[in-house]
Amino acid sequence: xxxxxxxxxxxxxxxxxxxxxxxxxxxxxxxxxxxxxxxxxxxxxxxxxxxxxxxxxxxxxxxxxxxxxxxxxxxxxxxxxxxxxxxxxxxxxxxxxxxxxxxxxxxxxxxxxxxxxxxxxxxxxxxxxxxxxxxxxxxxxxxxxxxxxxxxxxxxxxxxxxxxxxxxxxxxxxxxxxxxxxxxxxxxxxxxxxxxxxxxxxxxxxxxxxxxxxxxxxxxxxxxxxxxxxxxxxxxxxxxxxxxxxxxxxxxxxxxxxxxxxxxxxxxxxxxxxxxxxxxxxxxxxxxxxxxxxxxxxxxxxxxxxxxxxxxxxxxxxxxxxxxxxxxxxxxxxxxxxxxxxxxxxxxxxxxxxxxxxxxxxxxxxxxxxxxxxxxxxxxxxxxxxxxxxxxxxxxxxxxxxxxxxxxxxxxxxxxxxxxxxxxxxxxxxxxxxxxxxxxxxxxxxxxxxxxxxxxxxxxxxxxxxxxxxxxxxxxxxxxxxxxxxxxxxxxxxxxxxxxxx
Amino acid sequence: xxxxxxxxxxxxxxxxxxxxxxxxxxxxxxxxxxxxxxxxxxxxxxxxxxxxxxxxxxxxxxxxxxxxxxxxxxxxxxxxxxxxxxxxxxxxxxxxxxxxxxxxxxxxxxxxxxxxxxxxxxxxxxxxxxxxxxxxxxxxxxxxxxxxxxxxxxxxxxxxxxxxxxxxxxxxxxxxxxxxxxxxxxx
Ligand SMILES: Cc1cc2nc3c(=O)[nH]c(=O)nc-3n(C[C@H](O)[C@H](O)[C@H](O)COP(=O)(O)OP(=O)(O)OC[C@H]3O[C@@H](n4cnc5c(N)ncnc54)[C@H](O)[C@@H]3O)c2cc1C
Ligand code: SF4
Numbered sequence: 073x074x075x076x077x078x079x080x081x082x083x084x085x086x087x088x089x090x091x092x093x094x095x096x097x098x099x100x101x102x103x104x105x106x107x108x109x110x111x112x113x114x115x116x117x118x119x120x121x122x123x124x125x126x127x128x129x130x131x132x133x134x135x136x137x138x139x140x141x142x143x144x145x146x147x148x149x150x151x152x153x154x155x156x157x158x159x160x161x162x163x164x165x166x167x168x169x170x171x172x173x174x175x176x177x178x179x180x181x182x183x184x185x186x187x188x189x190x191x192x193x194x195x196x197x198x199x200x201x202x203x204x205x206x207x208x209x210x211x212x213x214x215x216x217x218x219x220x221x222x223x224x225x226x227x228x229x230x231x232x233x234x235x236x237x238x239x240x241x242x243x244x245x246x247x248x249x250x251x252x253x254x255x256x257x258x259x260x261x262x263x264x265x266x267x268x269x270x271x272x273x274x275x276x277x278x279x280x281x282x283x284x285x286x287x288x289x290x291x292x293x294x295x296x297x298x299x300x301x302x303x304x305x306x307x308x309x310x311x312x313x314x315x316x317x318x319x320x321x322x323x324x325x326x327x328x329x330x331x332x333x334x335x336x337x338x339x340x341x342x343x344x345x346x347x348x349x350x351x352x353x354x355x356x357x358x359x360x361x362x363x364x365x366x367x368x369x370x371x372x373x374x375x376x377x378x379x380x381x382x383x384x385x386x387x388x389x390x391x392x393x394x395x396x397x398x399x400x401x402x403x404x405x406x407x408x409x410x411x412x413x414x415x416x417x418x419x420x421x422x423x424x425x426x427x428x429x430x431x432x433x434x435x436x437x438x439x440x441x442x443x444x445x446x447x448x449x450x451x452x453x454x455x456x457x458x459x460x461x462x463x464x465x466x467x468x469x470x471x472x473x474x475x476x477x478x479x480x481x482x483x484x485x486x487x488x489x490x491x492x493x494x495x496x497x498x499x500x501x502x503x504x505x506x507x508x509x510x511x512x513x514x515x516x517x518x519x520x521x522x523x524x525x526x527x528x529x530x531x532x533x534x535x536x537x538x539x540x541x542x543x544x545x546x547x548x549x550x551x552x553x554x555x556x557x558x559x560x561x562x563x564x565x566x567x568x569x570x571x572x573x574x
Numbered sequence: 575x576x577x578x579x580x581x582x583x584x585x586x587x588x589x590x591x592x593x594x595x596x597x598x599x600x601x602x603x604x605x606x607x608x609x610x611x612x613x614x615x616x617x618x619x620x621x622x623x624x625x626x627x628x629x630x631x632x633x634x635x636x637x638x639x640x641x642x643x644x645x646x647x648x649x650x651x652x653x654x655x656x657x658x659x660x661x662x663x664x665x666x667x668x669x670x671x672x673x674x675x676x677x678x679x680x681x682x683x684x685x686x687x688x689x690x691x692x693x694x695x696x697x698x699x700x701x702x703x704x705x706x707x708x709x710x711x712x713x714x715x716x717x718x719x720x721x722x723x724x725x726x727x728x729x730x731x732x733x734x735x736x737x738x739x740x741x742x743x744x745x746x747x748x749x750x751x752x753x754x755x756x757x758x759x760x761x
Pocket of ligand 1: 096
């Protein structure tokens with residue numbers, strides 16, 4: 073694949089295209105590929121560095137610095153939520169954990185009922201899910217779960233909770249376990265090794281280190297896009313196109329539109345940003361778990377997710393994270409002896425995560441992307457409704473871990489303690505505060521902020537993904553979702569983008 | 575490096591002004607950092623002293639790094655940790671770095687230090703510093719929670735971003751995937 077750094081492009085180059093795509097994540101890459109297949113002259117712009125499979129090293133520090141937004145240090149405005157997002161060629165798909173789920177039917181029904189998205193039924197989306205799955209090699213059963221995942225399954229079985237195996241988007245996976253640092257053998261079928269090289273082969277030009285600063289628009293049309301080289305803001309390139317596709321991801325896309333000062337009469341832009349706020353429970357086993365090796369996520373449980381459209385509780389999906397030293401150490405809000413006593417058990421630690429389904433209740437309306445000196449921040453606040461689900465999730469995870477034979481479990485919380493029995497866990501978790509900056513909350517699933525919908529009063533784009541107020545600007549990424557979805561989003565983004573681009 | 579934040583009390587009360595402190599990147603041990611500006615170029619001596627004593631209390635009872643079979647000496651251990659800290663400061667978003675430096679400035683100045691810690695100048699007394707951290711850990715004051723959480727990822731990253739920490743926690747490191755691929759090819 074031929075990838076250019078914008079640094080190496082002359083300011084006087086001809087930068088006229090039919091279609092300019094901002095962002096090379098699963099959404100941007102697929103829409104770039106679709107446009108290239110239609111014979112369009114396409115440019116794909118990515119603010120991340122021009123790094124590919126051969127450049128990936130299995131060292132956390134290097135990977136976080138090179139492939140993540142803000143070197144994996146992005147947080148919500150108040151610092152309470154750690155937000156992991158890709159800033160890489162291939163976007164989040166380059167560093168994600170390969171779990172591939174279709175959008176839950178309940179979520180689609182909710183969107184149809186409350187946001188007027190009539191075309192987003194499972195029946196109509198199915199061909200596009202199948203197309204995406206075949207493009208990125210989604211299949212099940214390729215890898216036997218590692219012990220980290222196995223123990224989740226064992227614990228869930230013992231407490232009577234249903235669970236299943238996760239389909240993954242891999243071809244020839246070597247089961248290394250380092251998907252989050254960029255797959256060094258090209259087995260993960262991210263956009264980096266699928267849509268992007270395919271689009272490139274069809275003539276799409278790919279520019280890295282290219283930061284889209286703002287759309288230049290007049291009346292109802294975007295005329296051009298102002299782009300700078302990452303780290304060199306004074307050098308501006310002007311990209312012209314007939315159609316502009318904004319696919320800078322949730323946070324990134326609304327931020328770009330906010331910087332462009334586009335019309336926003338109902339102040340919907342950046343609002344309804346969802347994150348599947350995720351809690352963590354750690355457990356120490358007497359046997360070796362070695363959660364740093366083996367495919368990161370292979371077991372899941374939807375047992376605690378709602379099954380009815382208007383169910384009261386938020387609910388959560390259970391999975392496990394890979395456990396590497398830096399990720400673990402910085403997730404533990406404890407210090408001194410307590411911190412080291414836990415870290416030295418690394419080979420014996422199992423961790424479970426609970427991803428809360430946000431966006432389906434008046435007390436779960438998501439956060440808002442705002443700009444401070446042109447830089448985006450997500451202002452996302454917890455509500456008592458969400459705090460209730462946090463508490464329940466910590467109890468359920470700890471219970472499953474104890475049932476699987478954990479010697480000790482620990483809710484990951486500023487005042488979290490290691491406990492050995494269910495009774496002690498109940499008492500401890502019920503005494504903990506679930507407020508912001510108390511428990512550790514992370515998100516690797518940022519969605520929304522440019523919500524699609526039939527009514528402009530409550531959306532940013534129409535149901536086709538076209539921005540309400542500029543006729544040649546469309547959004548093609550996870551920022552389109554009007555709620556969280558209750559599952560890992562990559563395949564949902566690809567199915568949706570496939571359908572919208574057809 | 576701009577160090578121009580004002581040392582006024584309103585700073586604490588302004589909602590969210592310390593917010594970004596908790597967004598310290600996970601970091602950052604890479605050879606590149608070893609060429610970056612030393613920590614004392616970012617921090618004046620008083621701030622550096624605060625940072626050092628906080629780091630010491632935070633990592634108290636974390637074992638010295640092992641290099642490759644013998645523990646390294648106290649001075650070089652301290653230097654390794656500071657190099658890690660330096661790594662943070664060099665890659666952190668400039669606005670976040672400025673906030674961190676401002677916080678250290680506040681902690682090195684008697685009245686604002688008292689506001690945050692209950693002491694005017696506790697930094698040369700390791701026991702006091704540990705007590706302060708313990709108090710922040712359970713504090714319900716927003717400012718103290720934010721400060722605690724900010725240092726939490728900063729110091730953990732300074733230590734565990736360094737590959738020399740791997741052996742003290744039993745992490746064997748990544749598998750040798752090149753050999754792995756070659757073996758696969760032979761099949
Ligand atoms: C650690 C991790 C693990 C995950 N695991 C899974 C998983 O197992 N399964 C799953 O389904 N999902 C997973 N996800 C989430 C999934 O990867 C994302 O939801 C998905 O990548 C979002 O796709 P997108 O196209 O909306 O945006 P992104 O993938 O975020 O891509 C947007 C791209 O735009 C670029 N960009 C932003 N602003 C600009 C700008 N101004 N100019 C130029 N470029 C810009 C960014 O650098 C980025 O590369 C994971 C995410 C993370 C971080
Ligand atoms: S487990 Fe290893 S080989 Fe498989 S996709 Fe992830 S990084 Fe690649």
